[in-house]
Amino acid sequence: MSGLDLNVVGKKNPEKSYKYTSKDVILYALGIGAQTSELQFIYEGVSGGLKVFPSFVAAPRYIAFPKLGKIDFPKFIHGEELIRLHQPIPSQGEIICFSEVTSIYDKGKAAVINVKTTGLSKDRNPLFEIESAFFYLGAGGFGGDRGPKTEKITPPEGIEPDFSVTYNTTENQAALFRLSGDLNPLHIDPDLARFGGQEKPILHGLCTYGFTTRAILYSLCDGDISRFKEFKVRFTNVVYPGESLTTEGWKDNGRYVIQVKTDRAVVLSNAYVIID
């Protein structure tokens, strides 16, 4: 009834080749708000060579998205995202990318679909993994396993964060970010956004994820992408283009607990980052 094919679990989807140039890398960087002061991410001729924001790996993943059956996309919501990096992403070339649905859980009203996406260099060395969770509203109740409880990650109460960075998004942030691959009209078409229950088009969750990656990179890694290892978030509220994003982080053993807020709401929570 939901169109979801439960038999996709555990099957590797075909490998895709994502070919890209420095222009794609720069377009992505501008899409997540990079400024001219961040020359290493937006200028192909920069001394030391163009660098790639770790969250860029979301671009190749679009082409490797798994087959799931006949999905009603307005009811399909990106819930969680984890990116694990094995080495810096080259500034141009080719990435081999493939995905697998690792589990589908039955949460009653919704199904939770867990997808693992793997990225390899052209000579098949590991570049990254992405673990995504999607909530598919109305697709639960098929008698499946509820799945394990997820770890609850919260900032320590009453403790000031170790860092806090605020970035402004622009009115046309989503219009720019979508050129990096996710053309879902929910992020630009006012009529479709209203139809989907939003008062206006919303920013891509992965755009917020990218802004947060920038904040972490400058606050904790001195701008060095090779120190950025693993970053996991839950998307908890919508962001409208033009809102500001405040990223806060608290040191917590070998990682930092991360939280991102707009003036209205917490938008990324249950989040951590591991850096070197």
Add this chain to the structure above:
Amino acid sequence: MSGLDLNVVGKKNPEKSYKYTSKDVILYALGIGAQTSELQFIYEGVSGGLKVFPSFVAAPRYIAFPKLGKIDFPKFIHGEELIRLHQPIPSQGEIICFSEVTSIYDKGKAAVINVKTTGLSKDRNPLFEIESAFFYLGAGGFGGDRGPKTEKITPPEGIEPDFSVTYNTTENQAALFRLSGDLNPLHIDPDLARFGGQEKPILHGLCTYGFTTRAILYSLCDGDISRFKEFKVRFTNVVYPGESLTTEGWKDNGRYVIQVKTDRAVVLSNAYVIID
């Protein structure tokens, strides 16, 4: 000595095929500051179909740039630009584009190189012509013709303009605009900009031209690209990304005299537009 080959005059350069998608059209629109309220230029799924800003034709022209000899590009300055449109540019497809150096004049210190670029549809119907003048500093004094005096076009003194529109550029406007084709590092590299005699990277003249095209389109054409016929400017001063651009126009028989200012200077002058 200047490297300029005077024998290029009057020779048609090879035809080039410029293939583009709606993504190129949207990227260009964002590069000249289009906002989400201008949905017809930035959303491929917009009701009525994606439209193309008339100044987009500067993108295909890059690939058809004429051979001129061995040019020292820091001394090569875009002086004037005229775009004549025969029909609206399709939102995707292929443009056949070729150029010809129509004359090289000897202004003493500088040479002036006049280039005509022609754009045809795939079935060879005329789409546009571009007439550009480039000043090549230090390349004059070769005993050539000084060329005719150009028409002087100035706003009427003491008369309020018939329209005035101010747009803000952003700090990374040039970083975004350059992804539409003109990767000259003068527009992003602080070291090279200083080497070229600028205190910091400057906005592309054609980006200012594009912002002005937007201003004219909304002030005089009700946003209807088919009414935009011919637009000629002289580039008279540099613009830095982040500055605001005020476009003013005065009705003058069958055309409008146009002038564009920042807070510091007049940056486009000797300019007119013809609309339907």
